[in-house]
Amino acid sequence: MAPNILLVVLDSVRARNTSLYESDAETTPFLKEFAHKATVYEQARAPGTDSLQSHASIFTGLHVAEHRMRDIGDRLRPGNTIWEELAADGYETGVFSYNSYLTQAPVGLSDAFETVVSGENHRVPFxxxxxxxxxxxxxxxxxxxxxxxxxxxxxxxxxxxxxxxxxxxxxxxxxxxxxxLNIVPDSKFTDEFETWVNNRNGSWAACVNYMSAHTPYLPDPEYDLWAGQTERELMCDLESHKWEFIAGCRPWSERAALERAYNGCIRQVDAELKRLLSTLSRHGELNNTLVVITADHGEGFGEEGAIRPVRSVAHGTTGGLEEDILHVPLVVKYPDQTEGTRVKTVASLTEFPALVRRTIAGERDKSGFVPDNGLVLASDSGLSEQKRDSVPKYVEDVEVYEHGGKAVYRTTRDNRIRKDVEWNGNTMAFDCTYPRETIRLDDHDQTVLQEAFAGLEPSKAVTSDDVVPADDVKARLEQLGYR
Structure with missing residues (x-):
């Protein structure tokens, strides 16, 4: 039987806060153990800085600069995702998440799946x-x-x-x-996924997006090992976990303190990941499944910006093209893989569709997320009109956030990770071999940026329309801080 496909997205989890990537806090004990018999990419980068951009790239294989999806109003046309391709080959497909961009919003991502579980039936008792x-x-x-x-x-x-x-x-x-339930917990989606898998007779392909590490950072008490009541009360008191800090309404030290609660959220999502994969193992499905575990982007907690003259906060345009936002965990377990390996070359999540095709064809390319030309591209489109409307409540001058940016990563001959960035007309270069210690380089290569992005024309896979989300969808997007 053809291998199953499972993409698990740990929404908002940055690599540096996982113990798999040597965080001081033991946040991902299960993922670290699971990685012993899997392929770990040490230098994976997200294609975009927010959920909509990155998921669109992961699903289609298109760079952000090609699909250019930014917010409600942009819509992915049918027939452009790996999920639809798999369905045409006989796979049964499903997506499971509280992330409304994936399961409810009229942006076309949910249309790629035959089964869509948004958790709406779990929010209210009736x-x-x-x-x-x-x-x-x-x-x-x-x-x-x-x-x-x-x-x-x-x-x-x-x-x-x-x-x-x-x-x-x-x-x-x-x-x-x-x-x-104010927010439907990830455990409900694990339950729904298990029920769905047990009712499948043939090969299946699914995306499970876990939101435990997404704002609000309120882990269950058993996982809240690094924060306390102070951080919990602060989180509950925030009206905007981004703009209140940017506007100076709150000190940056409070944003930094929330990282302790965020670590507990990662520990919680790691426990849910263990439960998910244990379910597959118990039902004899794991060995015949391509498992890809990653994140759509990271999260900023007030770190000094290396690219812009502002601090990195949360994700999206406010986070920027910083390493805290783009460096994400990536673990791949091929069907029947029993030995672990690590890939040190820079890798891109945009390669997911190509990896799936090769796996189905029987190939086991241990560097499958590394682009053939060695160049990894990332983009940020700047503030969308919808998101810009909510900003004046906190700040009048948002010019620094209006500008998008683009970055090209490559592995040099001496196995360093080089990053060339263009932002607001300025070109910069960094050594990102150790993402916690980004080093500004004296030289920069504008040519590699120009050549890498020159051929990326707007894709016909995306259209713009005037579809307005339903009130409940708008409410959920606002609740998650997306609007």
Whole structure:
């Protein structure tokens, strides 16, 4: 039987905070153990700085500068992803995630899969009733809006119960099995994936995107090993985990302190990853599965910018093309692989579709994420119009974030990792062999940047339209900090 394909995206997990990549905190004990019989890429780079950009590149094999997806309004046309290609070859495909860009937003990514699990049925105890997360107003007006929606829902008792299950005042008074979920935990998607796999008769291909390490950084107590109540209260008190720091409303030391809670989130997602792969092993599926474990991007916690005169915070344009954002974990286990190996050459997640095709053809290329020409490209498109609208609430001058940028990585003859960057008309070069110690180089190579990006024309795979997401999708995107 053809091998199964499993892509696991640890959303927002940067390599430097995983113990697999020698973090001082033991955040990924399972992934470190799993890697002993897998292929570890030490120098993997994300193609973009945010979730939408990177997932579009991973799914299509197109660079960000080609597909140019930025936000709602950009839509991937059908027939351009590896998942649709696999479905045409007889695979059953599914995606499992609380990330709305993957499972709900009208950007075309969810259309690539036959089964789409967004977790919506787990948010409220009574799915047939109104979901309070769809409310748009605040204060007393929010209460009036909710009562109006309850009355017009057709199922007022269920809708009212959902409100009580999510309201902070009444939620603790309700038995846990009837409490609503502000954010659906990754464990629910592991459960859904297991049920789905058990009902498959032939080969399958799936993407599981785990959101535990994405903001808000609120790990379960058993994984919260490095933070405390102070960090938890700070996280809950934030209105914007990015712009409040950029605007100077809060000191950068508080943003740095949140990294301790973030480490606990990574420990939690590592535990969920163990549960996921143990499920496959228990059902005899693991040995016949290509497993790719990575992240769509990293996260900034106020580190000084090497490329721009601002600190790196969160991800996307505010994070920039810094190593904290682009250096991501990448572990690959081929079907029946039993010996571990490490790849030190710079690698790109954009190579995922090509790796899948070669694996199905029976090839076991241990450097499969390394581009043939050795050049790894990354891009940031700058602030989209939708995201720009929310910025003036915090800062008036956003010019430094308006500019996108582009970077080219390559492995030199002496096995160093060189990064050439162009941002706001300036060209810079860095030695990124040790991503925690990015070193500015005196020379820069504008030619390699020009040549690498010269042939990347806008792809016809993406179109722009006026599709407006539903209110519940907009609410979830805002909840996750995407808007």
């Amino acid at each position: 799915p047939g009733g109104f979901d309070p997360s769809n409310l748009n107003r605040d204060g007393f007006k929010r209460y009036l809006e909710f009562m109006h929606c309850v009355a017009s829902s057709g199922r007022p008792l269920r809708s009212l119960a959902n409100g009580l299950a999510l309201w902070d005042v009444t939620r603790p008074l309700i038995p846990s099995r009837f409490q609503g």
